[in-house]
Amino acid sequence: MRLDKFMTECGIGSRSEVKKLLSMKLITVNGIISKNADMKIDEVNDRIEFNGKELQYRKFRYYMMNKPAGVITAAEDRKHDIVMDLLPEWVIKKDLFPVGRLDKDTEGLLLFTNDGEFSHKVLSPKSHVEKEYFVILEKDISDDEIKKVESGVIIDDGYNTKESRIGRHSGNEIFLTIVEGKFHQVKQMMEAVGNRVTYLKRVRFADLLINDLEPGGVAEVSREDIVKG
Template identity: 55%
Template sequence: MRLDKFLVECGIGSRSEVKKIIDQREIKVNDIIVTSPKTNINEISDNVTYNDNKLEYKEFRYYILNKKAGYITAVEDPKEKTVMELLPSWVIKKDLAPVGRLDKDTEGLLLLTNDGKLNHKLLAPKSHVNKTYYVELQESISESDLKKLENGVDIGGYTTMPAQVEKIDNFKIYLTIKEGKFHQVKKMLEAVQNKVIYLKRVKFGKLELNSLELGEVKEVKLDEIV
């Protein structure tokens, strides 16, 4: 792989930007300063450093974010703050995109990756990836309403698949669904004459928030996802 392509793939900058960095003698390959962007390297075995910081090549990158409320799930938007603004500088943002979406006012686990095939696979309707939400409710929820949620409810021309519901108390539940319809959790609770006042996704497939703080990001491996 050419050195300039390697640096771009590592998120150091655009082709023109990494060329300037190379010209400024800030790149070393196996402890030797390299000044040509055309230099061929072995992206796996060669030791490439930028300002003496080792660069690690990964074709695909996977991060989980504990999303804050107030940010939309998008790569860019002319008016709204996006989840990309929550990512720290060490995250390689090149070609990175969210997997699915969380509403602007929803917090919790959001997976981001540059692996387009995985993104498509996880979002495909037939994949039936479990998504678990912690839900706080405006009204006390009855056992009959819990049973309705478990069996599936009409959310406006669509009946949801059977869900898993764990009651925490009369005003708090964990709700696990397989689909990802627009505003689905909110609409499901509206279908049983209730209202969501706080919503946080805590699990997505095999991934869990655990101790990840609000606004924090963690890199994960593919085998932690599927």
């Protein structure tokens, strides 16, 4: 791999920016200052340092965010605050995008990656990847209503939801696990049994738990953290 390509894929900057850094003698290969953008390097075995810090090459990157309410899941929007603006400086943003979406008023676990194949796989209903939500409802939900939701309900567009799983936390607080992600699905599932969602937070995506990540916080994770095995 060319040195300038390696640097850009590590998120250091564009190729023209990398050339400027090379001219400033800020990049070393195996301890030797390099000025050659087209230098061939072994991205696995060579030690590349920028300004004294070793760069680790990873073709694909994965991050999790505890999305706060009031922010939309989009890569670009001129009218609203977007999740991409919450990513800290240490995140390598090159080719990064959110995996799926959470509604503006929904909080919780949102993934980011530059791995398009992985994103397509985990979002496909055929993959049966679980997403778990903590839900607070306007009023208590009965056992019969829980069974009805779990077996599948008809939502606004005439779609019959797949089987889901509900764990009761209190009378009007539940943990809902689904394997699909239609627009406003959780809200519509609750409306189908005459209830209304007042608070919604995704707490798990596949095998990855949000745990104690603070609102707006971001952490780097591995593909294996998300989907084990």
